[in-house]
Amino acid sequence: MTKTNNLKVLVACEESQVVTKEFRKLGHEAYSCDVVDCTGGHPEWHIKDDVINHINKDWDMMIAHPPCTYLSISGSRWLYNKDGSRNEERWEKRELALDFVRNLLNAPITHIALENPVSVISSQIRKPDNVIEPYQFGHGETKRTCLWLKNLPNLMPTNIVEGRETKIWNGMRDETGKKLAWNSKEIKTARSKTYKGIAEAIANQWSKYALNYRASLLFFILLSACAKDNDRCITYKVEQYQRGETICNEGICEDTYITEIFCSYYENRKIN
Numbered sequence: 617m618t619k620t621n622n623l624k625v626l627v628a629c630e631e632s633q634v635v636t637k638e639f640r641k642l643g644h645e646a647y648s649c650d651v652v653d654c655t656g657g658h659p660e661w662h663i664k665d666d667v668i669n670h671i672n673k674d675w676d677m678m679i680a681h682p683p684c685t686y687l688s689i690s691g692s693r694w695l696y697n698k699d700g701s702r703n704e705e706r707w708e709k710r711e712l713a714l715d716f717v718r719n720l721l722n723a724p725i726t727h728i729a730l731e732n733p734v735s736v737i738s739s740q741i742r743k744p745d746n747v748i749e750p751y752q753f754g755h756g757e758t759k760r761t762c763l764w765l766k767n768l769p770n771l772m773p774t775n776i777v778e779g780r781e782t783k784i785w786n787g788m789r790d791e792t793g794k795k796l797a798w799n800s801k802e803i804k805t806a807r808s809k810t811y812k813g814i815a816e817a818i819a820n821q822w823s824k825y826a827l828n829y830r831a832s833l834l835f836f837i838l839l840s841a842c843a844k845d846n847d848r849c850i851t852y853k854v855e856q857y858q859r860g861e862t863i864c865n866e867g868i869c870e871d872t873y874i875t876e877i878f879c880s881y882y883e884n885r886k887i888n
């Protein structure tokens with residue numbers, strides 16, 4: 617029997633495993649993928665490689681956090697040298713970064729979310745579908761975060777809290793106690809980690825959506841099969857579903873019910 621309550625999720629460009637772990641808590645088969653080692657404590661759930669080598673596998677969903685170094689609006693000032701001439705190397709890197717984003721957005725995966733700060737993706741590819749802030753998800757800080765979505769709804773705020781300040785990072789020190797420079801690798805890595813509240817919302821809201829989406833697909837497959845084969849038992853079960861006799865929780869219908877119908881239909885066909 618297909619494991620229909622289980623999603624295969626690729627969390628692209630994630631070393632912290634913050635999002636991966638939230639999907640795992642819900643029982644989904646999630647993997648982080650990054651060119652560097654993971655720091656989330658679960659190397660068994662980590663693919664250390666260029667994510668482009670993995671986007672053609674059989675995933676249900678991809679959450680992608682591509683690097684913003686050459687894409688963010690705040691980094692655009694480096695596109696020109698002090699004398700006003702073009703910094704050709706920087707332009708080239710920006711194009712490569714945009715191609716990377718295009719490849720991720722065009723991956724053959726049913727549900728995709730790509731996250732980045734306010735960036736040139738908006739002008740060079742398309743505007744974001746959803747813009748969120750950490751203070752909408754329980755973290756009293758601002759960090760405008762854009763989401764480009766394929767077949768996913770906007771992320772709904774879960775816990776709007778006080779606090780509209782940008783987090784100050786200049787207090788971080790290395791193991792010898794020396795203050796870290798604002799542009800040090802350590803501070804950049806810490807700043808780029810996904811907020812836990814946002815990761816929880818991603819896993820909770822989007823896994824429900826994807827499971828419901830799958831259930832609807834199964835339902836339509838079943839409907840057409842019933843019409844073709846005129847199987848009275850299955851038709852009866854579909855009618856039950858249409859009468860609303862399903863297990864629903866906060867408006868989300870459990871897909872197990874449809875799964876059972878779908879599987880029993882195929883089991884019956886095998887026996888007969």
Ligand SMILES: C[S@@+](CC[C@H](N)C(=O)[O-])C[C@H]1O[C@@H](n2cnc3c(N)ncnc32)[C@H](O)[C@@H]1O
Nearest residue numbers: 629630631632650651666667681683808809810
């Ligand atoms: C902006 S950070 C995102 C970090 C993420 N939010 C987290 O919590 O781990 C971008 C990440 O993309 C990774 N990366 C860059 N190029 C990559 C590639 N081709 N394939 C996979 N990961 C890549 C970097 O190593 C970095 O960890």
